[in-house]
Every structure is written in structure tokens, then in C-alpha cells.
Amino acid sequence: IEEAKPGDTLIVEILDIRIPEIGVTAASPDSGALKGLVEISEIKTKFLKIRKGKVVYETSKGSKVEIPVKPFIGTIGVSPEIETISTTTPGRHGGNMDCPDICPGNKLYLPVFREGALFSLGNVHAVQGDGKICGTSLEVPAHIKLKFDLIRDKKVNWPRVESPEEIMTICSDKPLEDAAKLAFMELIKWMKSDYNFWEIDAYILLSLAAKLNIAQIVNPLYTVIAKISKQYLQ
Amino acid sequence: IEEAKPGDTLIVEILDIRIPEIGVTAASPDSGALKGLVEISEIKTKFLKIRKGKVVYETSKGSKVEIPVKPFIGTIGVSPEIETISTTTPGRHGGNMDCPDICPGNKLYLPVFREGALFSLGNVHAVQGDGKICGTSLEVPAHIKLKFDLIRDKKVNWPRVESPEEIMTICSDKPLEDAAKLAFMELIKWMKSDYNFWEIDAYILLSLAAKLNIAQIVNPLYTVIAKISKQYLQ
Numbered sequence: 043i044e045e046a047k048p049g050d051t052l053i054v055e056i057l058d059i060r061i062p063e064i065g066v067t068a069a070s071p072d073s074g075a076l077k078g079l080v081e082i083s084e085i086k087t088k089f090l091k092i093r094k095g096k097v098v099y100e101t102s103k104g105s106k107v108e109i110p111v112k113p114f115i116g117t118i119g120v121s122p123e124i125e126t127i128s129t130t131t132p133g134r135h136g137g138n139m140d141c142p143d144i145c146p147g148n149k150l151y152l153p154v155f156r157e158g159a160l161f162s163l164g165n166v167h168a169v170q171g172d173g174k175i176c177g178t179s180l181e182v183p184a185h186i187k188l189k190f191d192l193i194r195d196k197k198v199n200w201p202r203v204e205s206p207e208e209i210m211t212i213c214s215d216k217p218l219e220d221a222a223k224l225a226f227m228e229l230i231k232w233m234k235s236d237y238n239f240w241e242i243d244a245y246i247l248l249s250l251a252a253k254l255n256i257a258q259i260v261n262p263l264y265t266v267i268a269k270i271s272k273q274y275l276q
Numbered sequence: 277i278e279e280a281k282p283g284d285t286l287i288v289e290i291l292d293i294r295i296p297e298i299g300v301t302a303a304s305p306d307s308g309a310l311k312g313l314v315e316i317s318e319i320k321t322k323f324l325k326i327r328k329g330k331v332v333y334e335t336s337k338g339s340k341v342e343i344p345v346k347p348f349i350g351t352i353g354v355s356p357e358i359e360t361i362s363t364t365t366p367g368r369h370g371g372n373m374d375c376p377d378i379c380p381g382n383k384l385y386l387p388v389f390r391e392g393a394l395f396s397l398g399n400v401h402a403v404q405g406d407g408k409i410c411g412t413s414l415e416v417p418a419h420i421k422l423k424f425d426l427i428r429d430k431k432v433n434w435p436r437v438e439s440p441e442e443i444m445t446i447c448s449d450k451p452l453e454d455a456a457k458l459a460f461m462e463l464i465k466w467m468k469s470d471y472n473f474w475e476i477d478a479y480i481l482l483s484l485a486a487k488l489n490i491a492q493i494v495n496p497l498y499t500v501i502a503k504i505s506k507q508y509l510q
Contacts (some may be wrong), residue, residue, distance in 0.1 A: 082479075101509075121454045173486060250414055259457075276339075
């Protein structure tokens with residue numbers, strides 16, 4: 043991203059994600075949130091058809107149930123400041139957040155740590171359940187259309203997402219409650235800086251009306267998304 | 277509950293919850309998920325009006341926003357088998373789960389550990405955000421109408437909830453991801469026993485389509501609710 047400098051915020055608007063008519067998912071004895079708890083003798087791979095916006099899943103009874111697709115970008119981020127981080131790990135730089143809200147119609151805000159930001163993405167999913175517990179969701183190749191913008195000299199601490207209805211903060215840590223606390227603190231900061239809230243008022247309002255989404259508990263750090271509806275921010 | 281015996285399951289159907297036109301919430305320096313992180317000099321108590329199904333919250337700007345009420349029972353359970361547990365602690369016996377799905381229209385399943393079950397409840401909330409982060413939600417007195425039933429000689433391991441649309445398991449542990457794992461394992465067991473799923477198929481389906489709700493991260497153990505839509509269980 044030309045002109046991006048450390049201390050800026052990169053805005054990535056997700057305009058479109060096009061996916062094919064088939065996706066793949068798998069469960070393995072060596073990964074997933076329930077490894078050692080669910081009996082898996084060998085890697086089980088399933089190719090699932092996607093038709094008319096639905097994923098077709100065949101149950102053990104042989105009946106077919108349909109899950110509405112909701113394509114999103116699983117791994118998206120910038121270069122961290124000093125360290126080399128594996129693409130499997132989420133963090134302040136973005137990365138493997140597996141956040142279903144990074145989808146068409148929404149804007150992602152990322153802190154810029156390096157000249158040019160060094161943006162990258164991959165790992166698109168057709169649909170994912172909360173927690174992504176078996177370690178995969180429905181993995182697909184994709185054509186993606188993005189629009190970039192910059193906020194100069196103002197850096198967010200962690201990735202943020204804005205949808206037409208909500209503001210959201212995405213934080214990753216371990217244990218999971220630490221990620222949740224970070225996300226709530228970031229949301230309170232956002233409500234203070236941009237929506238004129240006192241800290242304690244934001245805290246109490248979130249205790250009454252926040253939404254908290256578990257993106258995943260299978261990557262090296264766990265990811266949560268704290269959300270508040272814009273209708274409460276007037 | 278006459279006739280309830282250890283090894284049975286108690287079914288509690290929530291028929292109605294009537295609440296008054298005012299509720300109370302508070303933030304304290306000594307409790308809440310963000311204690312020590314959010315600046316609170318002394319306990320801050322807020323009385324909020326409830327009118328026409330909405331909680332009226334005044335923002336720091338002085339404008340009033342409305343949060344739709346969703347009354348539910350915060351603490352509900354039976355006697356544990358041997359230990360005396362504080363009502364603030366959730367667990368396999370139920371207790372202070374702060375689960376918004378224990379609301380009118382839904383059925384709660386509880387394991388019976390003692391003769392007569394020794395059922396109790398309290399701690400009704402008019403509305404609560406995910407995580408209940410400041411330690412309180414909108415606390416209200418209430419009139420409650422319940423219907424009890426028993427399943428003989430078949431015990432659930434953890435509290436379960438059934439709504440017209442979903443089946444849900446409620447587990448409490450620390451750290452939070454352990455509660456999530458327990459809840460997912462319980463949900464897989466339920467899908468196996470009652471919906472003819474193979475374990476690994478349930479695991480993969482949940483990775484694509486589960487919902488996971490953080491009830492609270494402020495009680496002595498943390499509570500999550502894992503859910504799957506009944507439309508995927510045909």
C-alpha cells in the first residue's frame with residue numbers, strides 16, 4: 043500500500059467475495075478444539091457442494107441439510123513491526139482471525155506498523171460456526187474485490203470492523219477470557235473517542251447490550267469479536 | 277419436586293416472567309470482568325426505566341437509547357450431590373449461569389442429584405449483554421410461572437436448554453475455553469443420542485454451523501452456551 047506509514051490506520055473495505063460451487067472441510071486427530079476428546083482414527087475430509095447460496099451437508103442418516111453461505115476472509119493483515127509471525131497466528135496485525143464479520147459490506151481497520159503496510163490475505167471460508175471447533179470451516183478459493191484507504195497519523199491498537207449496523211473490535215489472546223477482556227476494553231476506548239461516552243457509562247451499557255462472538259478457539263491464540271449496535275451510540 | 281430421584285432429569289418449562297417498570301444495574305471497583313482496567317472510584321448504581329418492552333438508557337450525551345427487554349432467570353438449579361455451593365457459582369447443578377436462553381418459551385433440563393431435586397431460583401434479569409462484563413445486568417424482581425416434569429432414570433450431565441428452534445448445552449468452567457469445549461462435547465453427545473449423528477459428523481457440522489454464546493465471564497466459573505439449529509438435525 044503506497045504511502046502507508048507506521049502510525050497510520052489502513053482501511054480495507056470488502057466489496058465482494060466470489061466463491062466456487064464446492065468447498066472442503068476436514069477433521070484430524072491432531073488438531074481442533076476437541077482433539078483427544080472426539081474419536082478420530084484418521085483425517086476425515088469432506089467435499090461439500092455449494093448451490094444457490096447454501097452449503098449442502100449430508101447427515102449420518104443420509105438426509106441433506108442446507109447451511110446458508112456467508113463468505114468471509116479468514117486471514118487478513120499487515121506486517122507486524124519486528125517479529126516474523128506464522129500466518130496461522132492472529133494478533134494486533136490481523137492475521138488468522140477467522141472473523142466472519144470480515145465480509146462484503148464491512149470495513150476492516152488495521153494498524154500500520156511498517157512502511158507500505160505490507161498487506162496480505164488468504165484463507166477464505168464459505169461459512170464457519172462459532173469457535174471453528176474442528177479446526178477447519180468450509181475452505182474455498184475466491185475472487186475478492188477490495189478498496190483501500192488510509193487514516194493518517196492515527197493508529198488503532200487492534201483490528202476493528204465497522205458494519206452498517208455495528209462497531210466491533212477483534213482481539214486475540216490466550217486464555218479466551220483475556221481475548222474477551224481486551225476486545226471489551228478496545229470497544230470502550232472506541233466509544234470514548236468517537237461516540238462521546240464516559241468510560242464507566244460505556245462499561246455499564248456493554249454489560250446490558252454487548253454481543254461477543256467467539257471466532258475461533260483452534261489457532262495458536264484465540265479470537266473474540268466484541269460488538270455494540272450503532273443504535274445505542276447516538 | 278416430589279418423586280424426583282437421583283439419576284432423573286428435571287424439566288423446567290418457563291411459561292412466563294413478569295417484571296416491573298424499573299430495574300437496577302451497578303458497576304463496582306471490586307467486581308466485573310474489567311476490574312482494575314476501567315476507572316471506577318466508587319460503586320455507581322443506575323436505576324433504569326422499563327417501558328413498553330424497552331429499557332431506557334441515558335447516554336453521557338444525555339440522549340436516551342432503548343434496549344429491547346428480554347427477561348430471563350439468572351440463577352436456577354437443583355442441589356448438588358454432596359457439596360454446598362454458593363448461589364454465585366454455576367455448575368452441573370445449574371446455579372448462577374446467567375444464561376439469557378432460560379426465558380419464556382424454552383425448556384431447561386437439569387440433572388437430579390438428590391431426593392426431591394431441591395429446586396431453587398432467583399436473580400431475574402430484564403436484559404443482559406454477552407459476558408455480563410460489569411458484573412451486573414438489569415436486575416429486577418419478578419413473578420414467574422413454571423411447569424415441572426421428570427424424565428425417569430436418564431440423567432443429563434450438564435444443564436441443557438431446548439427452544440422451538442435450537443438445542444443448547446450450558447457448561448461452566450475456567451478458563452473460558454474449557455467451558456466452551458465442555459459445551460461442545462455435551463452438544464455432540466446430545467446429537468449422537470437423540471439425533472442419530474456419528475460423533476465425527478456432529479463435530480464437523482458444529483465447526484460449520486454452531487453458535488456459541490458467552491453468558492458471563494464474571495462469576496467464579498465462566499459460562500458458555502453451545503447451540504445448533506434444529507433445522508440441521510433432521
